[in-house]
Amino acid sequence: MVYVIKVGGNVIDNAVLLDKFLADFAAVPGKKILIHGGGKIATRVGDKLGIESRYVNGRRITDADTIDVVTMVYGGLVNKQIVAKLQAKGCNAIGLTGADANIIPAVKRPVKEIDYGFVGDIPAGNVEAAPIQLLLDAGLTPVFSPLTHNGEGQILNTNADTIASSLAVALGAHYPVRLIYCFEKKGVLRNVEDDDSVINLINRDNYQTLLAEGALADGILPKLENAFAAIDNGVKEVLIGHADDVRKNTTDAVAGTLIC
Template sequence: MAEALYVIKVGGNVIDNPALLDRFLADFAQVKGHKVLIHGGGKIATRIGDKLGIESKYVDGRRITDAATIDVVTMVYGGLVNKQVVAKLQSLQCNAIGLTGADANIIPAVKRPVKTIDYGFVGDVEPSKLNVAPLKAMLEAGLTPVFAPLTHDGNSQILNTNADTIASSLATALSAHYTVRLIYCFEKRGVLRDANDDNAVINLIDREIYQQLLADGVLSDGILPKLENAFSAIESGVNEVLIGHANDVLPNTTGAVAGTLIR
C-alpha cells in the first residue's frame, strides 16, 4: 500500500489571526509523515494594498488581479505570508520549504480567458501539466513544502490562483504516488447544515447527499467551491477529502474525523 500523504490547505480567518495561526502551525508541525501545506492570505494582501494606495476590486467575491495587484499578492503571498509560515515551522522543528507554483515548474497555469469579466492576472491550473517529481523528491528528503497561492504561465508571468484549487490539484497529482487525504482547514467545524450554527456539522457527504443538500438550499455559497474541488479530487484519485476546523488538524491526520468527510 502506498505511503500516506496529507495535503492540507489553511485559509479563511486563520491566516489573518496570529493566535489561530500559531496554534494551527504548532499542530501541523506535529503531523507525522509526509505532508504539504497550502495557504491563502487575501485579507493581508488587501491591507498591504490599502497602505500602498492600491484598491482591491472584487466581482462576486473574486479578486480582480490587475497589474498593480499581481505585484502586491506576489509580495504578500509569496514573500511575507509564506516566509513567516516557513520560519514559524522551522522554530517548531518542522523542516519546511516555501514555494510558489513557479518554483521547479511545479504548477504551470494559463491566464484565465476573458469572457464577461476580465479577472486580470488570474491563473487556471492545468492538472495534466503539473510537475510533481521535484515535489516528491522534497517529500522523500524529509522536507515539508509550503505553497503560496501563486502559479506561472511559463512566459515569466506570475498568476494569482485559488488556494483551494491548488490544494485539490496537488492532491490529485500526488495521488499517483501516495494515499492522499486532502484536508481543508478554516474557522468552521465543517460543512454546516445551518451556516449560523457551528454545531450543525454534516459529518459525511457523498455525491447523492450533496445533490440533496443543493436541492434543499442548505449549503452556503462560500462552501460550494470547496465541495466541488473535493469531489473533483476524489473522482481523480484522491482517497478522502475532509473539511474541518483548523484546531482539529491533528485528529484529522491520525485516523479520526472531526468535521465533514467527503467520499
C-alpha cells in the same frame, strides 16, 4: 498517506490562531504539504502603497500593480513567515510558489464578461509531481503560496483551494492522499446558524439528497464540487473542518466532514 492541507485566510490573518494552527500542523507525522492564502494582508499592504483592491463576486481583480503586491505578500512576507514559524516548531519546511521547479504551470484566465487580470487557472494534469516527491522523500515539508506562472515569465494569482486540489490530484497517482480544507467552521453544516450541525460524512448519494433538501449553504458548494472532482481524479479522501482540528483530522477519528 500524504496530507495536503489548505488553511484559510481567517487563520492566516490572526497571529494567535496561526501560531496554534502551525503548532498542530508541525505535529502531524509523516509526509504533508501546506497551502496558504493571505488576501487581507495583501489588501493592507496594497493600501499602504496606494494600490486599491478591487473585487468582483468576491474575487480579486489582479491588475499589473496588484500582481506585484500579491507576489510580494503571498510569495514573500506570508510564505516566509510561515516557514520560519514552522522551523521554530521543528518542522523542516520549504517555501514555494507554483513557478518553483515548474511545479504548477497555469494559464491566464481568458477575458469574458470580466477581466480578472493576472489570474491563473490550472489545466488538468498540469502539476509536476516529481519535484514534490523529491522534497517529501528528503523529509522536507513544502509550503505553497497561491501563485503559479504561465511559462513565459509571468506570475499568476491563483485560488489556494484550486492549488490544493491540483496538488492532491497529482500526488494521488503516487500516494494515498487526504486533502484537508481548514477554515473557521467545524465542517459542512446542515444549518449555517448552528456550528454544531456538522454533517460527518458526505458521499455522492447523500450529497444529492442534501442538495434536494436545500440543506447546504451556497458558499460551501464550490468546496464540495472541488472535493468530488479531486476524488474522481484519484484523491483518496477529502476532509473539510475547523483549523483547530487539523491534528485530529489527520487521524481516523475525524472531527469535520469526510467526503469519500
